[in-house]
Amino acid sequence: MNFDFSDDQREIKRTARDLLAGRSSFERVRAAAEAPAPPAYDPALISELGELGWPGIAVCEEHGGQGLGAVELGILLEELGYACAATPFLGTVLAALAIEHAGSSQQRERWLPGLASGEVRGALGSAGAIVPDAPGAAVVVLLDDDGGATVLDTAQDGVTVQTVATIDPTRASGRVSARADVGEELPGDVAAAVGRAAIAVAGELVGISQRALEMTLAYVKERKQFDIPVGAFQAVSHRCAQMLLYTESARSATYYAAWAADAEPQRLAEAAALAKAAASEAGREVTASAIQAHGGIGFTWEADVHWLYKRAQLDAAFLGGTGTHRATLARLVSTRLHTMDA
Amino acid sequence: MDLTFNDEEAAFRDELRAWLGANDAGPEPQGDEDAHYRWRRDWQRQLADARWAGVHWPSEFGGRSATLTQSAIFFEELGRSRAPLPADVLGLLLAGPTLMVWGTDAQKERLLPTILNAEEPWCQGFSEPDAGSDLAALKTRAVRDGDDWVVTGQKVWTSGAQFAKWCMLVARTDFETPKKHQGLTYFVLDMDQPGVIVRPLRQITGEAEFNELFLQEARIPDDAVVGGVGNGWKVAMTTLMNERSGLAFFLQVRLRNQLDKLIEEVAARGMLDGAGGNAIAQKLGDLHVKAEVIRLTAYRGLTAIERYGQPGPEGSLTKWMWSQANQELTQLAVDLLGDEALTADSPWSYELLRARGNSIEGGTTEVLKNIVAERVLGLPRMR
Incomplete structure (x- = not known):
């Protein structure tokens, strides 16, 4: 039993942290969000991430990826969440995950090399729901209500991507619909692919939570009232302790799920629900607490904590929120107990 | 990252599970505290006879020199088999290890042997x-x-x-x-x-x-x-450092057992069925997430100690998480099962009352939050 990252994984994390600190400071995030038609992505960042091979980190080598796993992908997303990076990365890796794990060999050959190199942008989401990174995506994996999924070439007639302005101007979102005769079904295990996607989103939420916690700690150590740092007041310090509890809970569940996705896929469904439930709760609670602990400043447009809060809200709602996954888990456990008794 | 158990750990679990399958503490005495104590004492003697009482103790003192992970496995399996804790947990987990660090040879020789079999609690x-x-x-x-x-x-x-x-x-x-x-x-x-x-x-x-x-x-x-x-x-700090070792895993499994029991009772009443069951399923699922997160976070804590020689933030969090989850679980049982859970002979009513002590015993939640704030987050000393 070893919950630690390998040296290589630690190196990926450190490299990502350093790179994004330079290329995706809050100044840059703000610039993307405050553009006339947000988000205004930085093309240099997109191509740099592509050159580094990040979009293909979990795509098999046969199709131009790095052939690494859910843990490494989770690390990258955690760091992108930590930076609140305004770049169309999430949708691309989620589409690639679904096509890689549930696509036909033809679908993989057609889409994976472009997605892995970052030259082709993708998105994944449910029909009728908000789909992150849908505007600008060349390929969308659209989930239907019955547990199936369709791969859509957005250049085709009959596919509509409607841009939706959400509360998060750092990421483009849209709704996707398609005529019934358009697109190809994903023949494989769609549920497992969606589980992997949920774990990846949980990774981003862990990073968002970690950043919100760190920003809050820095602020409450600095900000003084009654001649002492406000972080010395238990009403504030206990809130910070609670933020750590949420963040570490999400981290435990998400790291476990990312590991299980590759090492013990029979646990994937349950682990994914666990990770998404814990991380969605953490993202929302921790970023809300960050605003509160920053006081009036935290409620201003000028402070940066609101970018994290907004991203957390969208991520939490995406692919099922805390409540949905909790209910799923209770019923999974109930079924398991019933089977054991029978 | 490898969250599987290695061969030695798996062998340890198998051997223990086999032993627990063949040995049990017998029926739990009700109502008589002295009889209840003797029941746990006799159970400890059974464990000691098979060298399972102080698994984390070095072999020279009658233990199995178990690693932290094996020790965690011991408490998990004990909980899973629904066996009680040995009677002298304080001797096994606190006094023994403290004497091993600080005691004189004469003290160790006189005091350690009578801990394992609960002869001198x-x-x-x-x-x-x-x-x-x-x-x-x-x-x-x-x-x-x-x-x-x-x-x-x-x-x-x-x-x-x-x-x-x-x-x-x-x-x-x-x-x-x-x-x-x-x-x-x-x-x-x-x-x-x-x-x-x-x-x-x-x-x-x-x-x-x-x-x-x-x-x-x-x-x-x-x-x-x-x-x-x-x-x-x-x-005293040596004693307190040992306070939560391993026990967290027993408590987690106990929480798990209770939650499973509640889920079964609720499911048997059809309360999880259909869209109407969603709200209840969400509440139970919340506790399932908490129980799993406690287990995973406790294991993360072991990795931190084994790799870096000191506990990470995880150790300070699990006791807080567990006490909160146990209190929420026992209160939810009353919500879902109705006032029959409040009658004196319902096992849930005992659990409800006993759980109030969880956030006080062994360090109140308020003190744990102070520790987290000051030592983990580096916030200034509280006011």
Whole structure:
């Protein structure tokens, strides 16, 4: 039993942290969000991430990826969440995950090399729901209500991507619909692919939570009232302790799920629900607490904590929120107990 | 990252599981606390005979030199088999390991062998009426008298004192020092003497797990000082560092068992069916997530200790998470099962009441939050 990252994984994390600190400071995030038609992505960042091979980190080598796993992908997303990076990365890796794990060999050959190199942008989401990174995506994996999924070439007639302005101007979102005769079904295990996607989103939420916690700690150590740092007041310090509890809970569940996705896929469904439930709760609670602990400043447009809060809200709602996954888990456990008794 | 157990760990689990399959503690006595204690004592003797009592103890002292992970497995399996904890947890987890670090050879030779089989059980004389979370404020005095120390004072919340032969006692031996953490000494007190008076404290459950301990010129020979005169704070920290070792895994499994029981009862009533069952399923699922997160976070804590020699933030969080989850679970049982869960003969009513102690015993949640804020998050000392 070893919950630690390998040296290589630690190196990926450190490299990502350093790179994004330079290329995706809050100044840059703000610039993307405050553009006339947000988000205004930085093309240099997109191509740099592509050159580094990040979009293909979990795509098999046969199709131009790095052939690494859910843990490494989770690390990258955690760091992108930590930076609140305004770049169309999430949708691309989620589409690639679904096509890689549930696509036909033809679908993989057609889409994976472009997605892995970052030259082709993708998105994944449910029909009728908000789909992150849908505007600008060349390929969308659209989930239907019955547990199936369709791969859509957005250049085709009959596919509509409607841009939706959400509360998060750092990421483009849209709704996707398609005529019934358009697109190809994903023949494989769609549920497992969606589980992997949920774990990846949980990774981003862990990073968002970690950043919100760190920003809050820095602020409450600095900000003084009654001649002492406000972080010395238990009403504030206990809130910070609670933020750590949420963040570490999400981290435990998400790291476990990312590991299980590759090492013990029979646990994937349950682990994914666990990770998404814990991380969605953490993202929302921790970023809300960050605003509160920053006081009036935290409620201003000028402070940066609101970018994290907004991203957390969208991520939490995406692919099922805390409540949905909790209910799923209770019923999974109930079924398991019933089977054991029978 | 590899969250599987290695061959040695798997073999350890298999051997233990096989033993627990063939041996059990027998039916749990109801209502009679002395009988309940004897039941757990006899269970500990069964464990000791098969060398399962002090698995984390070095083999030279009768243990199995188990790793932290194996120790975690031990408590998980004990919980999974629904066996009780051994009677002298305080001796096995606190007194024994403290003596191994600080005790003299003579102390180790005299005291360690009788811990494993619960022949001479232990209690812990730390807290006082005016020294709870602020342990160093304790007032119990020990004064030299020839080759003895004479001890006067009062201890409180002393679990198992009514059954104990020995007490881990921290008393003040220097009354001049301005620094209250100095001038404390750690003793082994023989409970079997006229100067030691034990008065049970009745809890909100009606039972008396803990006691008041009155020390009226109790005598302790000088060779029962542990770790040197004036060094009591450091020795006490060794005891407290061991306080949560392994036990977290037992408590997690116990929470898991209770949650599974509630889910089964609720499912059997059809309360999870259809869209109408969603709200209830969400509440139970919330506790499932918490139970899993406690387990995973506790294992993350073990990795941190095994890799870096010191606990990470995880260790401070699991006890807080567990007490909260256990309280929420027992309250939810009342919500879902109705007022029958509040009748005196319902097992849930006992759990509901007992759970209130969880966020107080072994460090209140408020103190845990202070520890997290100051030591993990580096926030300034609280006001």
